[in-house]
Amino acid sequence: MDGLRRILGFVWILLGLAAGYYFLVSQAIPQFQSDNSEDLVPAIIYTFVLTPIITGGLIVFGVYALQGEYDRRKIDE
Numbered sequence: 001m002d003g004l005r006r007i008l009g010f011v012w013i014l015l016g017l018a019a020g021y022y023f024l025v026s027q028a029i030p031q032f033q034s035d036n037s038e039d040l041v042p043a044i045i046y047t048f049v050l051t052p053i054i055t056g057g058l059i060v061f062g063v064y065a066l067q068g069e070y071d072r073r074k075i076d077e
Contacts, residue, residue: 002071009065016058023051 023046031043064070 002068002073005065005070006068009062009067012062012065013059014062016055016062019058020051020055023047023054 028043028046028051031039031046034043
């Protein structure tokens with residue numbers, strides 16, 4: 001089971017990178033390029049607030065899983 005947790009850590013890292021790419025390419029950049037001035041505030045929020053929090057959280061969770069922080073042996077000790 002600990003091996004599965006480590007493999008899923010790699011999945012979490014990839015998911016974090018995919019989420020960051022999605023937020024920037026699909027959400028923020030089109031709103032920055034929009035001629036509508038009302039789109040600027042959500043673009044800034046996507047770029048500087050949501051993307052770092054979501055991407056960073058998923059990647060850190062994945063790194064901890066890869067390092068074995070969630071292994072059952074460590075929890076029982």
